[in-house]
Amino acid sequence: xxxxxxxxxxxxxxxxxxxxxxxxxxxxxxxxxxxxxxxxxxxxxxxxxxxxxxxxxxxxxxxxxxxxxxxxxxxxxxxxxxxxxxxxxxxxxxxxxxxxxxxxxxxxxxxxxxxxxxxxxxxxxxxxxxxxxxxxxxxxxxxxxxxxxxxxxxxxxxxxxxxxxxxxxxxxxxxxxxxxxxxxxxxxxxxxxxxxxxxxxxxxxxxxxxxxxxxxxxxxxxxxxxxxxxxxxxxxxxxxxxxxxxxxxxxxxxxxxxxxxxxxxxxxxxxxxxxxxxxxxxxxxxxxxxxxxxxxxxxxxxxxxxxxxxxxxxxxxxxxxxxxxx
Amino acid sequence: xxxxxxxxxxxxxxxxxxxxxxxxxxxxxxxxxxxxxxxxxxxxxxxxxxxxxxxxxxxxxxxxxxxxxxxxxxxxxxxxxxxxxxxxxxxxxxxxxxxxxxxxxxxxxxxxxxxxxxxxxxxxxxxxxxxxxxxxxxxxxxxxxxxxxxxxxxxxxxxxxxxxxxxxxxxxxxxxxxxxxxxxxxxxxxxxxxxxxxx
Numbered sequence: 001x002x003x004x005x006x007x008x009x010x011x012x013x014x015x016x017x018x019x020x021x022x023x024x025x026x027x028x029x030x031x032x033x034x035x036x037x038x039x040x041x042x043x044x045x046x047x048x049x050x051x052x053x054x055x056x057x058x059x060x061x062x063x064x065x066x067x068x069x070x071x072x073x074x075x076x077x078x079x080x081x082x083x084x085x086x087x088x089x090x091x092x093x094x095x096x097x098x099x100x101x102x103x104x105x106x107x108x109x110x111x112x113x114x115x116x117x118x119x120x121x122x123x124x125x126x127x128x129x130x131x132x133x134x135x136x137x138x139x140x141x142x143x144x145x146x147x148x149x150x151x152x153x154x155x156x157x158x159x160x161x162x163x164x165x166x167x168x169x170x171x172x173x174x175x176x177x178x179x180x181x182x183x184x185x186x187x188x189x190x191x192x193x194x195x196x197x198x199x200x201x202x203x204x205x206x207x208x209x210x211x212x213x214x215x216x217x218x219x220x221x222x223x224x225x226x227x228x229x230x231x232x233x234x235x236x237x238x239x240x241x242x243x244x245x246x247x248x249x250x251x252x253x254x255x256x257x258x259x260x261x262x263x264x265x266x267x268x269x270x271x272x273x274x275x276x277x278x279x280x281x282x283x284x285x286x287x288x289x290x291x292x293x294x295x296x297x298x299x300x301x302x303x304x305x306x307x308x309x310x311x312x313x314x315x316x317x318x319x320x321x322x323x324x325x326x
Numbered sequence: 327x328x329x330x331x332x333x334x335x336x337x338x339x340x341x342x343x344x345x346x347x348x349x350x351x352x353x354x355x356x357x358x359x360x361x362x363x364x365x366x367x368x369x370x371x372x373x374x375x376x377x378x379x380x381x382x383x384x385x386x387x388x389x390x391x392x393x394x395x396x397x398x399x400x401x402x403x404x405x406x407x408x409x410x411x412x413x414x415x416x417x418x419x420x421x422x423x424x425x426x427x428x429x430x431x432x433x434x435x436x437x438x439x440x441x442x443x444x445x446x447x448x449x450x451x452x453x454x455x456x457x458x459x460x461x462x463x464x465x466x467x468x469x470x471x472x473x474x475x476x477x478x479x480x481x482x483x484x485x486x487x488x489x490x491x492x493x494x495x496x497x498x499x500x501x502x503x504x505x506x507x508x509x510x511x512x513x514x515x516x517x518x519x520x521x522x523x524x525x
Contacts, residue, residue, distance in 0.1 A: 006478030009371045012438045014456075014475075015449040022423050022432075025416075038412050042368060051363035059380050060358050063387045067351050070391060 005037040058197070065160055065196050068179060072158040073116055073146060118146040121161075124273025126249070131157070135174065138164040138250035141270045142195070162193040164250040167208075180231055181215040190223075191247045198266060201231035204246040212236075254292040261286040265323075272297040278323040283310065297321075336360065339400045346394040358387060365411060372415050374435040375428070382414045438475060440506040452510050459509050463502055470495055471502040 004021045007013050013021065024030055045051075121127045123142045130136055133151050143161020155174040167174045169187030176183040178194035180201040188208025194201045203212055205223040212229050213220045214236060221229060221238060228241040248255040254271060256264060261283050265276050274297055286308050292300060301312045301321060309326045337360050342353040362383065369379045389410050390397070397403050422428040434442065441449060460468060473484045474495075481499065485492040 003476070003478045007438075007475075008436050008478075010474075010478055010480045011374075011436050012475055012478055013436050014441055014453070015433075015437060016453065018433050018436060022429075026420055026423055034416065035412060038372065038416070039408065041371060042408055042412070045364050045368040045371070048364060048367070051367055055359055055362055056366075056380065059362070059384060060355065063354065063358065063384050064351075066384065066388045067354065067391045070388070071349075071351075 001033065002037065002040075005040075009041055061196060065179075069118075069144065069146065069158065069160065072177060073118075116146055116148055118144060120144040122273070123270060126252075128250075131155075131168075133168050133170055133172075133174075135168045136166040140164075140249055141273065159192055159194060161195050162191070162249075164191045164247055165189065179215070182213045183210055184213065185210040191243075193246075199231075201236075202228060202246065204228040204241060204243050206243045206247060252293065256288050256290055256292075258287045258289055260284070261288065264288045268297070268300060272300075275318075275320040276323065277320055280323075280325050282325055283323065339403055343394075343397055343399070343403055346391070346397070349394075351391065354387065354391065357390070361407070368411070369415055373419055373422070374432045375422070378418065382411070382418065385414060386411050438503065440503045440510065442507075455510070456506070459506055460502075463505070467498045467502050470498045474499055 001021075001024065004013075004017055004024075007017065008021045025034055119127065119129055119139060121139045121141055121143055125141060127139045128136065129139060129145065131147055131151075132149060133155055135155075137145060137157075139145050140162035143159065143163060145157060145159050145161075145163060147155075147157040151172065154172050155170070156177065157175070158177045160179070163176075165174075165176065165185075166189045167185050167187050171186070174185050174187075176185075176192055178192065178201065179196055180194055183190070183192055183203050185208065188210055189206040190208075190210050191204040191206070192202070193204075203210065203223065205225050205227055207225055209222060209224070211220055211222050221236065223229060223238065226240055226243060227238055228243075228246065229236055229238050242257065245255045245257050249271075254267060256267075259267075264287075265278070268274070269276055271292075288304075288307075295303070298314075301314075304323070305311055310323050311326050312321055312323045314321050337353070337356045342357060345353045365383050365386065366379060369382060370376055373379065386407065390407065393406065397406055419432075422432060460471060463471060470484055470488070473479050473487065474481070479487070481492050481495045484495045488495075
C-alpha cells in the first residue's frame with residue numbers, strides 16, 4: 001500500500017491502481033493506515049526548505065477578517081457573561097450562606113455563543129434582516145453582520161462589508177463595530193461601507209445623528225444628515241454628499257454620478273459576482289453617470305462598450321470579463 | 327511582509343504559541359507565510375484539484391486561532407496542525423470521490439502520463455503487454471522507469487538515489503513514457519479492431 005500511496009501522490013498510477021488506492025482511502029476501516037500514509041507525505045512536505053507558491057496575501061486578508069470576527073464574538077460573549085454574572089452572584093451568595101456548598105458548574109459557553117447570530121450574504125446577493133429591537137438592516141453582497149439574539153444595555157453589532165441601517169428609536173445606544181472604527185447612534189438611517197479587501201471605509205448619514213470613533217483612538221466625529229465620512233490615505237474626512245448615490249443599492253438600484261472607472265468596476269464585481277479585469281491605465285481616467293436597475297451583466301458590459309472606447313470579452317472557463325481599449 | 331528568504335526560516339513556535347495564547351494575533355502572519363506554501367503543496371498532492379485548497383487552509387488557520395488556548399507547546403502545535411489539515415482533506419477527498427465528475431477529474435490527474443489516454447477497459451486489454459514492453463527499454467532507462475512506476479519515487483528521489491541530475495531522470499522518463507504510450511495506442515487500436523471483426 002505504501003508504494004501505491006507514493007504513486008498516487010506523485011501521479012504515477014495505472015488505471016487499475018487508481019481504483020485500488022481510492023477504494024482503500026474511501027473505506028473508513030482503513031483510517032489509521034490512511035493517516036499513516038498522510039503523515040509520511042506531511043513530513044516530507046513540511047521539511048521542504050524552499051516551497052512554492054510563496055504566499056497568498058488575499059487569502060491572508062480573509063483569514064485576518066475571520067479572526068477579527070472571532071474576536072468580536074468573544075468580546076460580545078464577555079458582555080453577556082458579565083451581566084449574567086451579576087444576577088447569578090446574588091443567587092449564589094444566598095446559596096452559599098445556606099448550604100456552604102459550592103455547586104456552580106462551568107458556564108455554558110456553547111449556549112451563550114449560540115445567542116450570537118451571524119449572517120453572511122454571498123457575492124451577488126443581498127439580504128434584509130430585522131434585528132431584535134426591530135431595527136432593519138439591508139446587507140449588501142459579500143458582507144457579514146453579527147449581533148446578539150437579545151440586546152441588553154446596548155445594541156452592539158459587528159459588520160464586515162456594507163450595510164444600510166434603519167435603527168429603531170430607543171434610548172440604548174446602537175453601535176456598529178467595523179475594522180476601521182465604531183459608529184454609534186440612537187435612532188437614525190445610515191449606510192456603512194467597510195469591506196476589508198479594498199481598505200475603503202465610508203459612513204453616509206440620511207437622517208438623525210451618528211458619531212464615528214476611529215479605531216484605537218479617542219477621535220470622535222459627529223455627522224449631520226447628508227454628510228459622509230470617508231477614509232483616505234491620510235486620514236478620515238467629512239464631506240457633503242447626495243446620499244442616494246450611496247444608499248440606492250438597498251432598493252435594488254445602482255446610481256452613479258461621475259463614478260471613477262475603478263470604483264465603478266469594483267461595484268459591478270460585487271453586484272454581479274463576476275471578475276472584471278483590465279490593465280490599461282488609460283481606462284482609470286473614464287467615469288460613468290447613470291443608473292443600473294434590472295440589467296444583466298452582459299447588458300451592462302454591452303452598454304459600457306457602446307458608451308466608452310472599449311471592447312470586452314468573456315472567458316467562459318474562468319468566468320472573467322476582460323476590458324481593453326479599442 | 328516578509329521577504330522570501332525569511333519565509334524559509336522556521337518560525338520560533340514557542341514565542342508564537344505564547345503570543346497567541348495571549349490573544350495577540352500578530353504572529354499569525356509569520357505562521358501563514360511559513361506554512362501556506364507547505365500546506366498548499368501537501369493539499370495539492372492529496373486532493374489533486376487545486377480549487378478549494380485555499381478554503382481548507384483558511385479553515386486550518388481559523389481553527390488554530392480558535393484553539394490557541396489549548397495549544398501549549400511546539401509538540402501540541404505540530405500534531406494539531408497536522409490533525410486538523412488531515413481531517414479536512416480526507417473528508418473533502420472522500421466526498422469528491424463519491425461524485426462521478428470530480429472522481430474522473432482526480433483520476434485523470436493521478437495517472438502516469440502513458441496511461442492518460444486510456445480508459446479502464448482499454449487498459450485491461452493491454453496491461454499484460456506493459457511489462458514486456460518495459461523489458462525492451464535500454465538498461466538505464468528501464469531502471470529509472472521501474473523506480474518511478476513500481477516504487478512510486480519522485481524524480482528528485484530517483485536522482486538522489488542514483489546520483490544523477492533531476493533533469494536526466496526527467497529526460498529518461500519522458501522517453502520511456504512516450505515510447506509506451508505510442509505502443510499502447512497501437513495495441514489498443516488493434517485489439518479494438520479484433521473485437522470488431524469477430525463480433
